[in-house]
Amino acid sequence: MIEKVIDIVREASRLFEEQKFVIKSKGDATNNVTSVDLSVQALIKERLEPLLDSSGFIGEESEDHEYHYDYLWIVDPIDGTSNFIRNLGCSAISVGLIKDNEAILGVVYNPFRDEMFYAEKGKGAFLNGKRIKVSDRDIEHSMFCTAMSLYNKNYAKPCFNIIEKVYSDCEDIRRLGSAAIELTNLACGRxxxxxxxxxxxxxxxxxxxxxxxxxxxxxxxxxxxTVFNRPIPLLAANTKENYEYLRKVVTDEIPLIPYRE
Incomplete structure (x- = not known):
């Protein structure tokens, strides 16, 4: 089935070529949606739903979010919408399949670099057909991707505290504006x-x-x-040692999730 999902995502990515798109605010000056987001999501939803009987669909631009299905497609039609609006060439389509609150299939495509990342549970992870793996770099030689809570800047201070601590120990920091791209860069060792x-x-x-x-x-x-029915703080690392280091830094600063939705 993953080959069909890849084909659907590649088809939807052609809509990124639209030059005269409409931009609308989602209630915050920093949170926008474009007509391309909406058209990409509509196409993916139409193509995905027949692949699995009785599966649900949640997209970032969906009005209703229902999580009670056995199988649930979770889609971001443009991860990095602000990048897309500004033509920065760093945006991706993200399609995940969840079963019993576990991700079992994922496809992330950056059409600007023609990079198709994909994986199925138990079958390995791939980039454009070649198997990928995380790096084995230690903290001192690690690159750290992060962000400062764009949609609620009240949470910026603990983010900056975490960044300051990790920056003192790691090689350098990057902020790309697309979680999907940053996470897949981690998956392939960048x-x-x-x-x-x-x-x-x-x-x-x-x-x-x-x-x-x-x-x-x-x-x-x-x-x-990880859970898929609410927003969460997200941590990821290449090795268990690096993950435990990062988790301690984060929980020292924010021992509990400081929000509900």
Whole structure:
């Protein structure tokens, strides 16, 4: 089935070529949606739903989010919408499949670099047909991808505290503006650490299984593992040692999730 999902995502990516798109605010000056987001999501939804009987669908631009299905498609039609609006060439389509609150299939495609990441549980992770794995770099030689809580800047201070601590120990920091791209960069060994204080299921559902199948570690706080029915702080790392280091830094600063939705 993953080949069909890849074909659907590649078909939808052609809509990125639309030059005269409409931009609308989602209630915050920093949170926008474009007509391309909507058209990409509509196409993917139409193509995905016949692949699995009685499966649900949640997209970032969906009005209703129902999580009670056995199988659930979770989709971000453009992860990195602000990048897309500004023509920065760093945006991706993200499609994850969840079963019993576990990611079992993921596809992330950056059409600007023609990079198709994908994985199925138990079958390995791939980039354009070649198997990928995380790097083995230690903290001192690690690149850290992170962000500062764009949609609620009240959470910026603990983010900056975490960044300051990790920056003193790691090689350098990057902020790309797309969680899906940052996480898949971790999966293929380009970066080693990731943290964001508040991400939504569509931001990481696809990358979750890709990172795990690439040998990496991914999780949150307060829960034993990632969950897909609410926003969460998200942590990821290439090795168990690096993950435990990052988790301690994060939980020292934010021992509990500071929000509910």
């Amino acid at each position: 970066v080693e650490l990731y943290f964001e204080i508040r991400v939504f299921p569509w931001d990481f559902a696809a990358s979750d299984v890709i990172i795990r199948e690439a040998g990496g570690f991914l999780g949150t706080i307060e829960y034993d593992r």
